Amino acid sequence: MTAYDTEVLIVGSGPAGGAAALFLSTYGIDTIVLNRYRWTANTPRSHITNQRTIELMRDMGIEAEVTGKGTAHELMGETAFCTSLAGEEIGRIRTWGTHPRRLADYTEASPTLPCDLPQTLFEPILINTAASRGAQVRFGTEYLSLEQDEDGVTAQVRDRLTGSTYSIRARYLIGADGGRSKVAQDIALPMTGSMDIEGSMNIVFEADLSKYVAHRPSVLYWVLQPGAQIGGIGAGLVRMVRPWNEWLIVWGYDISKPAPEVDEAMATEIVHNLVGDDTIDVKLTSTSVWSVNHMYAEQASRGRVFCMGDAIHRHPPSNGLGSNTSIQDAYNLAWKLAHVIRGQAGAALLATYDDERVPIAQQIVERSNKSRTQFGQIFRALGMTPDAPPGRTIASRKDDTPEGAAQREELRKAIELKDYEFNAHGVELGQRYRSDAVLPDGTPEPSYDRDPELFYHPTTWPGARIPHCWLNSDGATVSTLDVVGKGRFVLLTGIGGESWSKAVRVVSEELGLPLDAYVIGPGGDLDDLYGDWSRVSEIPDSGCLLVRPDAHVAWRSPTVPDDPAATLHQVLTTVLSR
Numbered sequence: 001m002t003a004y005d006t007e008v009l010i011v012g013s014g015p016a017g018g019a020a021a022l023f024l025s026t027y028g029i030d031t032i033v034l035n036r037y038r039w040t041a042n043t044p045r046s047h048i049t050n051q052r053t054i055e056l057m058r059d060m061g062i063e064a065e066v067t068g069k070g071t072a073h074e075l076m077g078e079t080a081f082c083t084s085l086a087g088e089e090i091g092r093i094r095t096w097g098t099h100p101r102r103l104a105d106y107t108e109a110s111p112t113l114p115c116d117l118p119q120t121l122f123e124p125i126l127i128n129t130a131a132s133r134g135a136q137v138r139f140g141t142e143y144l145s146l147e148q149d150e151d152g153v154t155a156q157v158r159d160r161l162t163g164s165t166y167s168i169r170a171r172y173l174i175g176a177d178g179g180r181s182k183v184a185q186d187i188a189l190p191m192t193g194s195m196d197i198e199g200s201m202n203i204v205f206e207a208d209l210s211k212y213v214a215h216r217p218s219v220l221y222w223v224l225q226p227g228a229q230i231g232g233i234g235a236g237l238v239r240m241v242r243p244w245n246e247w248l249i250v251w252g253y254d255i256s257k258p259a260p261e262v263d264e265a266m267a268t269e270i271v272h273n274l275v276g277d278d279t280i281d282v283k284l285t286s287t288s289v290w291s292v293n294h295m296y297a298e299q300a301s302r303g304r305v306f307c308m309g310d311a312i313h314r315h316p317p318s319n320g321l322g323s324n325t326s327i328q329d330a331y332n333l334a335w336k337l338a339h340v341i342r343g344q345a346g347a348a349l350l351a352t353y354d355d356e357r358v359p360i361a362q363q364i365v366e367r368s369n370k371s372r373t374q375f376g377q378i379f380r381a382l383g384m385t386p387d388a389p390p391g392r393t394i395a396s397r398k399d400d401t402p403e404g405a406a407q408r409e410e411l412r413k414a415i416e417l418k419d420y421e422f423n424a425h426g427v428e429l430g431q432r433y434r435s436d437a438v439l440p441d442g443t444p445e446p447s448y449d450r451d452p453e454l455f456y457h458p459t460t461w462p463g464a465r466i467p468h469c470w471l472n473s474d475g476a477t478v479s480t481l482d483v484v485g486k487g488r489f490v491l492l493t494g495i496g497g498e499s500w501s502k503a504v505r506v507v508s509e510e511l512g513l514p515l516d517a518y519v520i521g522p523g524g525d526l527d528d529l530y531g532d533w534s535r536v537s538e539i540p541d542s543g544c545l546l547v548r549p550d551a552h553v554a555w556r557s558p559t560v561p562d563d564p565a566a567t568l569h570q571v572l573t574t575v576l577s578r
């Protein structure tokens with residue numbers, strides 16, 4: 001590697017860059033990570049850590065650290081709509097899969113449950129683990145520019161301590177430098193949408209609010225007050241950072257006017273208004289002004305430079321998809337880069353990153369912005385919008401009149417609509433890829449028997465994430481997701497499919513590729529004692545599933561062909577663009 005300072009230069013150590021460094025270092029790939037600041041995020045920002053992200057941390061062996069530092073799932077769910085924390089409660093929705101009905105969906109779909117982990121705690125876990133596995137991290141180092149040629153990328157960077165500039169030569173560069181990405185700009189990624197469409201502010205503070213929230217534990221308390229519809233993310237928000245004495249308020253401002261100077265007096269007044277109690281002691285930690293965006297990249301890479309995270313999807317925090325999607329972008333690219341760098345795949349495999357992640361970028365930008373606007377129905381139901389029926393107020397919902405009954409029904413439906421923000425399990429877990437790194441088996445895409453955004457629909461249709469179910473191994477219970485991953489391809493088969501296992505050994509040798517096979521069934525490598533695998537696998541016992549390192553199905557076969565090794569060889573050569 002004499003001509004290169006590193007294999008992959010990563011600009012940014014936020015959720016996307018930190019995760020890219022973690023995945024690549026775990027796969028044994030050399031990286032240098034830059035952050036222009038002295039350390040990781042200094043304000044909490046994203047929190048919701050969804051099941052898919054925790055599955056990735058499980059694959060990296062650090063699930064316990066992530067969930068141990070996060071606020072537990074059972075404290076995430078009693079999301080309230082109120083006039084203030086001390087004021088009248090208007091409605092409640094159980095969020096993040098905590099409703100008993102939804103809890104069944106969530107626990108059936110994954111070996112993990114969501115947790116709530118502030119970015120201030122998550123980023124150090126990602127970057128510390130990456131560094132302990134070999135990533136070189138350079139804080140106080142700013143990316144300035146790049147040039148790429150056929151063999152690599154040369155970036156100019158500045159050491160902010162000494163002011164000196166120097167160059168770093170890498171095979172590939174990842175732009176994980178956030179919503180104002182200079183890397184995305186330098187490679188002229190085409191973007192769709194608009195930036196700065198609404199104005200918002202964050203106020204982070206310490207105050208013991210237990211008496212207002214401990215009986216209805218949640219991470220989100222929505223405040224419906226006059227002014228709460230202006231700018232921001234749909235309504236005023238009191239957001240738990242740590243239960244129940246660290247908080248973050250999100251409050252909007254009119255973007256057509258200059259951004260407010262959020263001084264101590266203004267911040268304290270907003271906190272007191274939203275809490276509804278001006279006697280509480282408030283210790284301000286920080287304030288910041290930010291804007292809501294609706295923008296995604298139509299292309300995520302150019303040549304040897306790949307962008308991920310907010311650099312390619314810029315959207316409000318609604319649905320809690322920001323850091324989750326950023327980390328999942330990194331997981332998609334990392335195994336591909338590792339295979340190409342090790343010579344186990346052709347460079348064309350890297351083009352599938354765009355094919356697979358750009359549609360997700362678009363999906364989440366549109367979903368989160370739609371969720372932001374869907375608070376409108378609640379305000380209407382409470383008589384707080386110009387188009388509400390005359391005479392309607394917050395109090396009129398208590399009236400024993402036909403209008404009162406209609407108002408109650410409208411409010412119930414308006415709150416139920418927020419399921420699309422707070423229980424969008426299909427958006428969180430149901431990503432299906434279409435690209436040259438997936439080989440269709442000729443079957444049509446399975447249709448959704450429930451709403452595709454609200455509900456995850458398990459399938460082994462090529463491109464989908466392998467469904468989770470519990471299997472048995474020497475007395476232990478393991479998830480299908482524990483069997484796959486770890487940076488390598490895995491083939492799953494059943495009784496009668498033993499010739500696939502032999503084929504895997506042959507092809508692994510032929511292609512110089514780590515490849516494992518498991519026979520699932522009585523007497524096999526793993527047993528299906530609950531019978532769940534035979535319900536979800538969608539293949540007969542002697543068929544097989546070929547699963548990529550990111551747990552998405554690359555290919556499947558219902559039968560054993562005459563020469564399984566030749567078939568598998570051809571499939572892997574195609575999937576890996578060799």
Ligand code: FDA
Pocket residue numbers: 011012013014015016017018034035036037044045046047048119141142143144176177178179182202288290308309310311316317318320321322323326
């Ligand atoms: P992120 O912006 O986190 O990281 C970018 C990294 O690049 C940083 O390390 C930065 O220092 C570095 N960098 C940038 N330019 C550089 C350069 N030239 N040289 C070197 N390093 C450079 N989301 C959510 O889901 N819920 C929420 O409540 C919020 N709230 C929120 C508040 C505020 C104020 C912000 C700014 C953002 C949020 N978000 C959020 C969004 C969420 O934080 C976001 O989706 C993720 O942080 C995206 O992760 P990335 O790693 O892509 O970018």
